[in-house]
Amino acid sequence: MSFQKLDELGHRIEALNHALAILGADEATHMAPGGGEARAEAMSALAGMAHRQAAAPEIADWIDAAEQEDLNGEQKAAISEFRRNYVNLTCLPADFVERQTRTRMRCEQLWREARGKGDWAGFLPALEGVIELAREEAQMRAEALGLAPYDALMEQFDPGNRTAEIAPVFEDLKSFLVDFVPNALEIQKTKRAQNPLRPLSGHYAVEKQRELGLAMMAAVGFDLTRGSLSVSHHPFCGGVPTDVRITTRYRSDEFLSSLMGILHETGHALYEQNLPKAWAHWPLGKARGMAMHESQSLFVEKQIGRNPAFWEWALPVVAKHLGEDWSMDEILPHVHHVERGLIRVDADEVTYPLHVILRFELEQDLIAGKLEAADLPEAWDAKMKAYLGLSTIDTPQDGPMQDVHWPSAAFGYFPSYTLGAMIAAQQWSAIEKDIPDVNAQFASGQFDAVNDWRRERIWSQGSRWSTPELIERATGEPLNAAHFKKHLEARYGQ
Amino acid sequence: MSFQKLDELGHRIEALNHALAILGADEATHMAPGGGEARAEAMSALAGMAHRQAAAPEIADWIDAAEQEDLNGEQKAAISEFRRNYVNLTCLPADFVERQTRTRMRCEQLWREARGKGDWAGFLPALEGVIELAREEAQMRAEALGLAPYDALMEQFDPGNRTAEIAPVFEDLKSFLVDFVPNALEIQKTKRAQNPLRPLSGHYAVEKQRELGLAMMAAVGFDLTRGSLSVSHHPFCGGVPTDVRITTRYRSDEFLSSLMGILHETGHALYEQNLPKAWAHWPLGKARGMAMHESQSLFVEKQIGRNPAFWEWALPVVAKHLGEDWSMDEILPHVHHVERGLIRVDADEVTYPLHVILRFELEQDLIAGKLEAADLPEAWDAKMKAYLGLSTIDTPQDGPMQDVHWPSAAFGYFPSYTLGAMIAAQQWSAIEKDIPDVNAQFASGQFDAVNDWRRERIWSQGSRWSTPELIERATGEPLNAAHFKKHLEARYGQ
Ligand SMILES: [Zn+2]
Ligand SMILES: [Zn+2]
Numbered sequence: 001m002s003f004q005k006l007d008e009l010g011h012r013i014e015a016l017n018h019a020l021a022i023l024g025a026d027e028a029t030h031m032a033p034g035g036g037e038a039r040a041e042a043m044s045a046l047a048g049m050a051h052r053q054a055a056a057p058e059i060a061d062w063i064d065a066a067e068q069e070d071l072n073g074e075q076k077a078a079i080s081e082f083r084r085n086y087v088n089l090t091c092l093p094a095d096f097v098e099r100q101t102r103t104r105m106r107c108e109q110l111w112r113e114a115r116g117k118g119d120w121a122g123f124l125p126a127l128e129g130v131i132e133l134a135r136e137e138a139q140m141r142a143e144a145l146g147l148a149p150y151d152a153l154m155e156q157f158d159p160g161n162r163t164a165e166i167a168p169v170f171e172d173l174k175s176f177l178v179d180f181v182p183n184a185l186e187i188q189k190t191k192r193a194q195n196p197l198r199p200l201s202g203h204y205a206v207e208k209q210r211e212l213g214l215a216m217m218a219a220v221g222f223d224l225t226r227g228s229l230s231v232s233h234h235p236f237c238g239g240v241p242t243d244v245r246i247t248t249r250y251r252s253d254e255f256l257s258s259l260m261g262i263l264h265e266t267g268h269a270l271y272e273q274n275l276p277k278a279w280a281h282w283p284l285g286k287a288r289g290m291a292m293h294e295s296q297s298l299f300v301e302k303q304i305g306r307n308p309a310f311w312e313w314a315l316p317v318v319a320k321h322l323g324e325d326w327s328m329d330e331i332l333p334h335v336h337h338v339e340r341g342l343i344r345v346d347a348d349e350v351t352y353p354l355h356v357i358l359r360f361e362l363e364q365d366l367i368a369g370k371l372e373a374a375d376l377p378e379a380w381d382a383k384m385k386a387y388l389g390l391s392t393i394d395t396p397q398d399g400p401m402q403d404v405h406w407p408s409a410a411f412g413y414f415p416s417y418t419l420g421a422m423i424a425a426q427q428w429s430a431i432e433k434d435i436p437d438v439n440a441q442f443a444s445g446q447f448d449a450v451n452d453w454r455r456e457r458i459w460s461q462g463s464r465w466s467t468p469e470l471i472e473r474a475t476g477e478p479l480n481a482a483h484f485k486k487h488l489e490a491r492y493g494q
Numbered sequence: 495m496s497f498q499k500l501d502e503l504g505h506r507i508e509a510l511n512h513a514l515a516i517l518g519a520d521e522a523t524h525m526a527p528g529g530g531e532a533r534a535e536a537m538s539a540l541a542g543m544a545h546r547q548a549a550a551p552e553i554a555d556w557i558d559a560a561e562q563e564d565l566n567g568e569q570k571a572a573i574s575e576f577r578r579n580y581v582n583l584t585c586l587p588a589d590f591v592e593r594q595t596r597t598r599m600r601c602e603q604l605w606r607e608a609r610g611k612g613d614w615a616g617f618l619p620a621l622e623g624v625i626e627l628a629r630e631e632a633q634m635r636a637e638a639l640g641l642a643p644y645d646a647l648m649e650q651f652d653p654g655n656r657t658a659e660i661a662p663v664f665e666d667l668k669s670f671l672v673d674f675v676p677n678a679l680e681i682q683k684t685k686r687a688q689n690p691l692r693p694l695s696g697h698y699a700v701e702k703q704r705e706l707g708l709a710m711m712a713a714v715g716f717d718l719t720r721g722s723l724s725v726s727h728h729p730f731c732g733g734v735p736t737d738v739r740i741t742t743r744y745r746s747d748e749f750l751s752s753l754m755g756i757l758h759e760t761g762h763a764l765y766e767q768n769l770p771k772a773w774a775h776w777p778l779g780k781a782r783g784m785a786m787h788e789s790q791s792l793f794v795e796k797q798i799g800r801n802p803a804f805w806e807w808a809l810p811v812v813a814k815h816l817g818e819d820w821s822m823d824e825i826l827p828h829v830h831h832v833e834r835g836l837i838r839v840d841a842d843e844v845t846y847p848l849h850v851i852l853r854f855e856l857e858q859d860l861i862a863g864k865l866e867a868a869d870l871p872e873a874w875d876a877k878m879k880a881y882l883g884l885s886t887i888d889t890p891q892d893g894p895m896q897d898v899h900w901p902s903a904a905f906g907y908f909p910s911y912t913l914g915a916m917i918a919a920q921q922w923s924a925i926e927k928d929i930p931d932v933n934a935q936f937a938s939g940q941f942d943a944v945n946d947w948r949r950e951r952i953w954s955q956g957s958r959w960s961t962p963e964l965i966e967r968a969t970g971e972p973l974n975a976a977h978f979k980k981h982l983e984a985r986y987g988q
Contacts, residue, residue: 012539015543018533018536030523032720033719035734037736043509226528228524
């Protein structure tokens with residue numbers, strides 16, 4: 001039976017992916033410094049095995065044959081994700097993938113060296129090589145999938161997302177934000193004049209911050225028997241659904257950045273821990289794409305973790321662990337701090353979308369051949385000035401050399417961040433309707449009802465629906481910037 | 495070129511083994527408690543892949559063809575280990591291996607439950623099943639390898655070891671120890687009467703013990719950039735040569751057991767860290783068997799770590815870390831404590847070999863069909879009385895239910911422990927000749943010369959020689975119990 005063959009293939013791929021996930025998390029947390037070379041070799045060999053097994057030509061026949069078999073609804077859904085996965089995996093010729101991997105890895109290495117020095121001229125030729133291949137890739141994916149080239153790239157990260165639907169929503173959000181950011185800053189300034197910021201600085205022992213982080217993780221629903229918290233240079237959520245590894249980085253002079261980071265990764269972890277167990281070894285059992293994943297992390301970080309109602313409960317917990325007593329009037333200005341900046345990863349939730357929309361616009365033009373890499377510094381600077389009133393023309397390391405995404409050929413990924421923020425806000429709107437006392441629940445440290453809502457509508461669905469379908473099924477309407485705008489206005493516009 | 499194919503196969507197997515080694519170490523140290531089931535599934539799938547790839551029928555042809563190719567000495571040695579490995583791996587039919595794995599795993603599970611209750615009757619049928627299959631296994635291995643059945647089992651753990659050579663050496667050692675143990679205990683008693691034991695008890699913070707352990711590891715040669723120390727319930731040395739994971743378990747009332755455990759695992763780690771890098775992905779590049787491995791751990795634990803000269807250097811280091819001041823007269827009686835006991839893993843270096851020889855004798859009879867599982871309690875008790883003057887007839891959990899080896903079908907493994915102790919002593923004799931001031935070196939914390947000696951003669955040799963060849967090449971003579979007896983007499987007989 002062909003379905004059986006696919007099911008067994010799923011178990012084999014799952015074993016390799018399990019190994020890759022744990023080896024990856026281990027590398028960032030517990031590996032000896034000298035272990036990197038052998039680890040990289042082992043992981044690349046394992047990834048190769050997983051790819052070869054998942055992309056084997058006979059699988060196309062198994063999928064065709066399985067579709068003719070007498071299957072139940074879940075199995076049919078599983079087949080359709082097997083197919084989607086297979087097509088995305090096999091639409092590029094092996095020699096192209098090899099060439100692209102080499103080009104990309106060289107560009108990433110160069111980027112690591114050149115960024116510190118802001119050496120745009122030295123970096124440019126490598127980036128040009130990556131962009132040239134990304135255009136080819138988009139073309140090949142587009143033909144295989146029957147999509148426009150940029151859409152075919154996005155399809156890897158968020159199945160079903162289309163520029164035609166996203167661009168207008170981003171346009172709407174952008175024109176809102178270009179006015180809203182200065183307003184929010186003005187409001188913040190006025191408030192600070194009346195109520196000056198009390199610095200949170202002090203000395204917060206790492207062990208106490210860790211205990212606080214674990215307490216918060218557990219409170220918002222992280223299952224500590226199926227995951228753990230450790231330390232890494234770049235925080236992440238990795239591992240496997242039965243053993244989710246989240247990490248953070250501690251500063252001893254300040255606790256809020258680590259705590260918010262932990263809440264963010266906990267949001268990713270909740271999605272993973274609550275995926276449907278019976279489908280774990282099928283593509284169907286995986287989380288639905290990057291935007292949806294980011295919506296779950298941002299939900300915990302922004303909709304829960306920066307919600308004033310949450311802080312009514314959280315403040316005494318923080319005080320108990322860290323031994324300091326802040327008032328709500330002292331903590332909330334830190335939690336809601338807004339600041340125009342050059343760096344995306346340091347941005348707050350108000351300014352962040354403008355960083356993303358800038359990249360979304362530029363990378364569409366790059367893929368379409370309307371913009372060349374050599375013209376990026378000017379194009380970036382122009383948009384940066386228009387959207388945030390800042391210039392990067394003299395510091396390319398704060399401009400188009402800022403992120404690893406382009407050097408590593410991840411075009412079509414950036415939109416996921418802001419889509420995630422919008423989906424999180426849209427989810428919050430829907431939850432406020434379904435659970436009218438949700439703020440009161442947060443204020444008393446109850447997160448079960450909200451988690452049940454999200455488990456039923458999102459986490460348990462795995463990859464059963466495309467991203468737009470899942471948004472609509474979960475929240476009752478298609479992606480709509482109104483919810484995110486309303487959220488920002490309520491929190492920063494008054 | 496067939497050699498090339500074997501070389502590539504080596505890289506693939508190495509990647510899977512790398513994953514299995516890290517996943518195994520991770521499971522015991524950092525895995526979330528709920529992650530066990532998925533981890534077991536993943537590891538068994540990966541082990542299956544490694545086995546299928548390493549045992550594929552075409553490999554026999556590659557090995558035959560490669561032998562005809564124009565190869566250098568190293569490559570020829572590599573081929574011969576590829577062959578040895580392949581023959582040992584493929585001499586059992588796949589359906590037998592499956593049946594044996596099921597039987598063994600059921601017996602292990604039952605053992606875990608039954609041992610606590612000393613439920614011999616409940617455990618016996620499962621053990622009988624395992625023994626029956628072990629006899630079949632020995633027969634099949636014997637035919638494939640042209641060896642006697644028990645030798646064919648030992649061959650898996652220590653290539654080249656033969657009962658005909660080992661049994662007389664063990665017999666020699668046994669007749670020595672049966673008299674020596676009571677003498678050593680009498681001498682200890684007399685000394686204690688003059689110089690009563692000062693208990694080492696106190697409160698030793700885990701973090702301080704860990705710092706002490708790391709300092710000792712580094713001092714005796716462990717490369718901390720290619721390995722680490724963590725905590726697990728059962729101490730082990732795992733991971734990969736570029737990232738060796740050793741573990742210990744701390745007691746807060748006592749520090750010596752953990753420190754000695756760390757030194758033991760460090761001995762294993764030194765072997766792994768110093769294997770020939772260029773051969774890392776060939777069977778040739780692996781450590782030569784269990785006896786040799788144990789000889790390296792016991793060298794560090796017993797020949798270095800319990801050597802009075804070592805303690806001249808170590809005592810101030812311990813005192814500095816733990817903040818207590820012992821004299822040599824106070825610490826050495828603990829380091830050299832001898833005690834008759836029922837449990838092998840708790841035994842000291844004087845009594846330990848008698849536990850092993852007892853098992854070696856019994857398991858030979860079990861495999862030969864001269865002894866049945868049902869008769870084990872009586873047979874065990876009789877030997878225990880004869881060798882150590884203790885009875886286990888009423889407590890099978892302290893007798894034949896004591897170890898996991900038999901339930902898990904590892905017959906032929908026990909001799910390695912005592913062979914290791916003898917090889918370590920024989921190595922020490924050779925080193926004393928080649929480095930006459932070795933004790934003075936230890937007393938001043940210098941271990942480089944001894945490590946250079948061992949690196950050149952043992953570690954760098956990988957699996958180039960059979961176990962007996964390696965012993966003879968490294969020490970200048972075949973296995974000889976005289977060195978171990980001399981060692982025990984010098985330390986415990988006066
Ligand atoms: Zn995230
Ligand atoms: Zn050992």
